[in-house]
Amino acid sequence: xxxxxxxxxxxxxxxxxxxxxxxxxxxxxxxxxxxxxxxxxxxxxxxxxxxxxxxxxxxxxxxxxxxxxxxxxxxxxxxxxxxxxxxxxxxxxxxxxxxxxxxxxxxxxxxxxxxxxxxxxxxxxxxxxxxxxxxxxxxxxxxxxx
Amino acid sequence: xxxxxxxxxxxxxxxxxxxxxxxxxxxxxxxxxxxxxxxxxxxxxxxxxxxxxxxxxxxxxxxx
Numbered sequence: 001x002x003x004x005x006x007x008x009x010x011x012x013x014x015x016x017x018x019x020x021x022x023x024x025x026x027x028x029x030x031x032x033x034x035x036x037x038x039x040x041x042x043x044x045x046x047x048x049x050x051x052x053x054x055x056x057x058x059x060x061x062x063x064x065x066x067x068x069x070x071x072x073x074x075x076x077x078x079x080x081x082x083x084x085x086x087x088x089x090x091x092x093x094x095x096x097x098x099x100x101x102x103x104x105x106x107x108x109x110x111x112x113x114x115x116x117x118x119x120x121x122x123x124x125x126x127x128x129x130x131x132x133x134x135x136x137x138x139x140x141x142x143x144x145x146x
Numbered sequence: 147x148x149x150x151x152x153x154x155x156x157x158x159x160x161x162x163x164x165x166x167x168x169x170x171x172x173x174x175x176x177x178x179x180x181x182x183x184x185x186x187x188x189x190x191x192x193x194x195x196x197x198x199x200x201x202x203x204x205x206x207x208x209x210x
Contacts, residue, residue: 087166087168087194088166091157091159091166091190094190095190098190099189
């Protein structure tokens with residue numbers, strides 16, 4: 001049994017995995033909690049007065065919702081990259097990179113780089129090329145293909 | 147992926163803020179042919195290799 005099979009064997013196993021995942025990104029069960037319970041809530045002193053506190057930061061509760069069930073099933077695949085709406089989101093993110101990243105990187109290199117002007121300006125083009133070669137902006141440009 | 151059944155899913159935009167269109171092709175030659183037919187009329191095209199059999203859905207200029 002591989003890890004995928006192990007963790008998708010039951011909602012309980014998936015819940016265990018999700019609780020162990022450490023991420024700075026907003027968790028889907030937190031998003032769901034906010035949309036379902038916080039949307040029209042008038043209180044601003046949560047969690048003291050929240051009647052739904054047991055569901056907060058609770059991936060087990062979220063896995064019981066349709067969105068959570070989709071994650072564990074083939075239906076989840078269908079609403080993943082098969083979804084044009086999800087692709088639209090990706091196109092929205094990639095399009096500015098495709099069209100604007102090169103210009104932005106050029107601006108950073110030409111106007112912001114300290115090595116382009118004294119006192120750090122290299123004496124030779126070879127020295128400048130070496131600095132550019134090691135520059136993280138150069139690596140970023142290669143990474144996004146501009 | 148090369149040995150498995152797959153198809154190519156193309157999501158595209160004609161203009162920067164235009165609607166998202168969709169096209170699907172069974173092989174890379176057909177994708178290239180599609181790109182040639184649309185040369186100069188694309189702002190962005192995202193081509194993804196998708197596993198499985200190609201859905202029998204006609205090309206659409208807009209999904210919205």
